[in-house]
Amino acid sequence: MKLSPVAAKAAFSAALAVVGVAAAIGGWAYGALQENGQIGAGFLPMVLGVALAALAIVDVVQTLTGREPVDPAEELTGVEAEAEAAAIDTVAEAPDTDALGRTQRQRNRMFVMVIGMLFVALLLVPVLGLLLSLGALIVAISTIVERRRILPSLLVSVIAVGIIHLVFAVLLGVPMPTGLIGFI
Amino acid sequence: MIDNLILGFQTALTLENVLWCFVGVLLGTVIGLLPGLGSTTGVAVLLPITFTLEPVTALIMLAGIYYGAQYGGTITSVLISTPGEAASVVTTLDGYQMATRGRAGAALAISAIGSFIAAIISLALLIALAPPLADVALQFGPVEMFAIMILGLVIVVTFQGGAFVRGAMMAVAGLLVATVGISPGTSEERFTFGNINLLSGIPFVEVMIGLFALGEVLYQIRMGAAKPIRARFKDMVITRKDVTSSMPAILRGSGIGFGLGILPGAGSTLASFMAYGIERRVSRNRAQFGKGAIEGVASPESANNAAANANFVPTLALGIPGGATTAVLLGAFTIFGLQPGPLLFETQPDLVWGLLVSFFIGNVLLLVLNLPLAPVFAQMLRIPYGYLYPIIMLTSLVGAYSVSNNMFSVWLVFVFGLLGYLLKEFDLPSAPFVLGLVLGPLFEKSLVQTSAIGQGDLTVVFRSPIALTVFALAVAAVVLPKVVAMLRSRRRRTKVDAS
Numbered sequence: 269m270k271l272s273p274v275a276a277k278a279a280f281s282a283a284l285a286v287v288g289v290a291a292a293i294g295g296w297a298y299g300a301l302q303e304n305g306q307i308g309a310g311f312l313p314m315v316l317g318v319a320l321a322a323l324a325i326v327d328v329v330q331t332l333t334g335r336e337p338v339d340p341a342e343e344l345t346g347v348e349a350e351a352e353a354a355a356i357d358t359v360a361e362a363p364d365t366d367a368l369g370r371t372q373r374q375r376n377r378m379f380v381m382v383i384g385m386l387f388v389a390l391l392l393v394p395v396l397g398l399l400l401s402l403g404a405l406i407v408a409i410s411t412i413v414e415r416r417r418i419l420p421s422l423l424v425s426v427i428a429v430g431i432i433h434l435v436f437a438v439l440l441g442v443p444m445p446t447g448l449i450g451f452i
Numbered sequence: 453m454i455d456n457l458i459l460g461f462q463t464a465l466t467l468e469n470v471l472w473c474f475v476g477v478l479l480g481t482v483i484g485l486l487p488g489l490g491s492t493t494g495v496a497v498l499l500p501i502t503f504t505l506e507p508v509t510a511l512i513m514l515a516g517i518y519y520g521a522q523y524g525g526t527i528t529s530v531l532i533s534t535p536g537e538a539a540s541v542v543t544t545l546d547g548y549q550m551a552t553r554g555r556a557g558a559a560l561a562i563s564a565i566g567s568f569i570a571a572i573i574s575l576a577l578l579i580a581l582a583p584p585l586a587d588v589a590l591q592f593g594p595v596e597m598f599a600i601m602i603l604g605l606v607i608v609v610t611f612q613g614g615a616f617v618r619g620a621m622m623a624v625a626g627l628l629v630a631t632v633g634i635s636p637g638t639s640e641e642r643f644t645f646g647n648i649n650l651l652s653g654i655p656f657v658e659v660m661i662g663l664f665a666l667g668e669v670l671y672q673i674r675m676g677a678a679k680p681i682r683a684r685f686k687d688m689v690i691t692r693k694d695v696t697s698s699m700p701a702i703l704r705g706s707g708i709g710f711g712l713g714i715l716p717g718a719g720s721t722l723a724s725f726m727a728y729g730i731e732r733r734v735s736r737n738r739a740q741f742g743k744g745a746i747e748g749v750a751s752p753e754s755a756n757n758a759a760a761n762a763n764f765v766p767t768l769a770l771g772i773p774g775g776a777t778t779a780v781l782l783g784a785f786t787i788f789g790l791q792p793g794p795l796l797f798e799t800q801p802d803l804v805w806g807l808l809v810s811f812f813i814g815n816v817l818l819l820v821l822n823l824p825l826a827p828v829f830a831q832m833l834r835i836p837y838g839y840l841y842p843i844i845m846l847t848s849l850v851g852a853y854s855v856s857n858n859m860f861s862v863w864l865v866f867v868f869g870l871l872g873y874l875l876k877e878f879d880l881p882s883a884p885f886v887l888g889l890v891l892g893p894l895f896e897k898s899l900v901q902t903s904a905i906g907q908g909d910l911t912v913v914f915r916s917p918i919a920l921t922v923f924a925l926a927v928a929a930v931v932l933p934k935v936v937a938m939l940r941s942r943r944r945r946t947k948v949d950a951s
Binding site: 276277280281284287288291294298301302304305306307308309310311312313316317319320323324326327330365366367368370372375376378379382383386387390393398399402403405406409410413414416420421424425428429432435436440442443444445 | 500501503504617618620621624625627628631635637638640642643670673674675676836838839841842843845846847849850851853854857859862863866870874877878879880896899900903904907908910
């Protein structure tokens with residue numbers, strides 16, 4: 269099932285409302301007031317949780333009823349809409365395609381792949397170490413997602429990891445996790 | 453004052469500080485022009501590198517990144533109509549139009565000159581205003597500080613964050629995230645779920661890196677790339693007519709920028725919009741606005757630079773940041789064991805004045821760098837983003853790790869990176885979230901102290917005349933845009949009826 273942009277926006281705000289309710293309940297459990305009547309550990313989380321839930325519900329309603337509120341900067345100056353229109357003009361020739369000729373569908377796929385690869389790279393840190401994992405991530409993104417040639421991608425990765433190693437590990441003395449391999 | 457300035461020059465003009473200032477403004481320019489990077493990201497990502505420096509040197513460099521990025525952001529606005537910073541959005545209107553007419557160089561040159569003049573004017577005002585404001589702020593107790601923080605949050609919600617409800621939602625979410633960890637009032641654990649990494653709260657630098665660096669990268673991947681317009685050295689020639697016709701716009705922009713920038717919570721974005729809006733009404737060349745008027749570049753660019761400097765007035769004098777980047781800088785102060793606020797002027801005069809004077813040096817360096825070299829910087833836009841963003845990810849994640857030498861930080865960046873992407877995708881402003889997160893601990897501390905002063909009665913805040921005045925300003929900040937918009941639409945309707 270695919271959510272429309274409006275439904276997705278409303279769903280995100282609804283999720284924030286749930287977080288707000290959970291925070292309010294948590295705050296209540298921590299105790300809103302102390303015995304001497306002064307505010308307790310749970311006071312602020314409770315108040316903020318209620319406020320977050322209320323605001324998020326208002327946003328859900330506004331989003332679903334199509335009452336998109338106006339930006340105050342635009343209200344005051346009336347120039348925001350024009351600026352946005354000017355910014356959009358650069359890709360107006362083919363709204364779905366970017367300067368590299370990639371469609372929105374392709375970019376969506378790239379987006380998911382990058383998140384997945386980053387997640388895997390972080391899981392591999394205990395084995396490869398932080399720098400090697402992220403170096404491999406650069407090569408993987410450049411070659412698989414961006415479809416660049418392997419040699420330049422390897423070169424970029426080695427140079428970038430080398431500079432980062434020099435700055436953080438050598439100059440700043442940060443003890444990098446080297447993983448099971450124990451290289452850098 | 454003179455003694456303080458001399459002290460400032462003595463501090464800022466050491467070889468080490470000038471060098472780091474140069475590094476800061478150079479990196480700032482590059483960061484400002486690269487797609488997906490802005491001053492907030494730059495300061496957050498490079499903050500860990502400064503941990504081994506002296507606090508004053510580190511802050512000089514980080515501040516250099518901040519105002520350097522204002523210059524760099526203009527380059528992308530003019531050449532690819534993609535503002536590197538929200539504050540440069542308005543510049544796309546006339547800057548990009550100038551570029552399409554072969555006047556990209558003139559647009560970049562006038563923005564560098566305008567930014568420089570605005571920076572110098574605002575710096576003089578900053579030096580004149582911040583110390584007396586700090587003196588006044590010394591009289592403030594927890595009640596007044598609580599009121600000022602509310603004002604800061606209200607202003608950031610109103611003017612930096614798009615729609616009010618969404619801005620308020622984000623400010624509240626930021627404050628809520630800041631409650632994770634030990635409660636300042638009762639020392640109880642909250643929302644830590646047994647994780648010792650959360651005892652001292654959600655670390656701020658990692659959140660910033662996640663929201664602004666990784667979040668932005670993910671957003672850019674989905675947005676796709678734009679094609680830059682080439683700017684050449686010979687185009688950098690700017691005529692005397694360009695300068696003279698832009699001068700009133702630069703001066704007006706500087707004044708508007710400074711006036712708005714000193715409000716806690718109001719940043720350079722509103723200043724640039726306001727300056728452009730006013731210039732479009734009063735300029736002699738107003739008919740050309742939107743079609744490539746040089747005043748349409750000079751005015752917002754001067755305003756956003758003036759506001760960037762003015763942001764330091766509330767940051768230094770009150771400890772309330774003016775925007776997202778000054779919020780990160782505020783976090784940097786606390787990492788270096790400094791508490792920004794009125795006492796800083798008394799306890800660390802060399803640091804405060806050294807930092808202020810470094811703005812002057814930094815802006816001179818930026819003018820020298822940007823006037824002839826903008827086309828060289830513009831070449832960086834030709835680096836394929838496909839190579840660039842994995843490197844941004846590498847730098848961000850290693851930078852986050854180095855904050856506390858802990859993989860927990862790296863995973864936090866991942867989580868907040870996804871959140872940062874979602875915020876952008878759903879038009880939820882991040883500046884109020886950041887301000888809420890940064891002010892959260894101080895906000896709760898003031899609240900606890902206020903509760904203690906009133907012995908549980910929080911209405912004590914309404915008994916302080918200063919706090920009441922500040923609350924009145926907060927109400928005005930919410931109501932004013934509505935009133936102005938109503939008046940404008942009424943005037944427009946009257947005009948239509950008359951014609």
